[in-house]
Amino acid sequence: MSRLLAGPTHAALSPAQQAYLERVIRVDQAGELGADLIYAGQYLALSHNKKLKPVLKHMWDQEVHHRSTFNSLQGEHRVRPSIFTPFWKVGAFGMGFATGFMNKEAAMACTEAVETVIGKHYNTQLRVLTNNFADVKEFAADKCSDSKEIEHLKETIRVFRDQELEHLDTAIQHDSKNARPYWLLTETIKGVCKTAVYLAERI
Ligand SMILES: [Fe+2]
Numbered sequence: 633m634s635r636l637l638a639g640p641t642h643a644a645l646s647p648a649q650q651a652y653l654e655r656v657i658r659v660d661q662a663g664e665l666g667a668d669l670i671y672a673g674q675y676l677a678l679s680h681n682k683k684l685k686p687v688l689k690h691m692w693d694q695e696v697h698h699r700s701t702f703n704s705l706q707g708e709h710r711v712r713p714s715i716f717t718p719f720w721k722v723g724a725f726g727m728g729f730a731t732g733f734m735n736k737e738a739a740m741a742c743t744e745a746v747e748t749v750i751g752k753h754y755n756t757q758l759r760v761l762t763n764n765f766a767d768v769k770e771f772a773a774d775k776c777s778d779s780k781e782i783e784h785l786k787e788t789i790r791v792f793r794d795q796e797l798e799h800l801d802t803a804i805q806h807d808s809k810n811a812r813p814y815w816l817l818t819e820t821i822k823g824v825c826k827t828a829v830y831l832a833e834r835i
């Protein structure tokens with residue numbers, strides 16, 4: 633049972649809220665695992681590029697932190713991982729390595745596409761957690777306040793969303809728009825990410 637349901641000072645989540653919360657944690661854990669491995673693949677493929685390495689490493693370190701945060705949330709809330717997890721691992725590393733192997737611009741176009749989709753994805757989650765969880769309150773010393781756990785989750789997503797958007801800016805600053813074929817590359821990767829999000833939310 634989730635801590636949100638177990639906590640005596642919390643209003644219980646409705647079945648729809650509980651299902652949504654599990655979906656958020658499952659898909660975000662899968663997504664951050666994927667992001668960690670995309671950067672791992674890019675870092676390996678571009679390890680000869682001394683100028684780019686620290687830029688990639690900085691973003692990669694942030695993804696490692698995102699991944700471990702959602703790993704913890706997954707354990708705390710006992711959310712089962714996506715059954716496609718082995719596939720996400722191979723696919724993400726492959727996508728990072730392949731674009732890095734093409735060239736630096738292709739790797740940056742990959743980052744631009746991924747972070748565009750993930751930035752919007754996190755914004756959607758923030759909207760739903762704000763609008764559809766307003767009735768989840770906690771009660772202490774006769775005071776009623778917003779659930780600290782929902783607020784904490786929202787703050788986590790907000791911080792990560794901002795970092796994903798920084799990664800997007802970094803990719804553009806490092807010539808993502810010069811990738812060839814830019815449109816095909818970015819639209820294909822956006823399609824892959826949207827499909828992965830759809831599946832990881834559900835299965
Ligand atoms: Fe991330």
Ligand SMILES: [Fe+2]
Pocket residue numbers: 667695747795796799
């Ligand atoms: Fe990112």
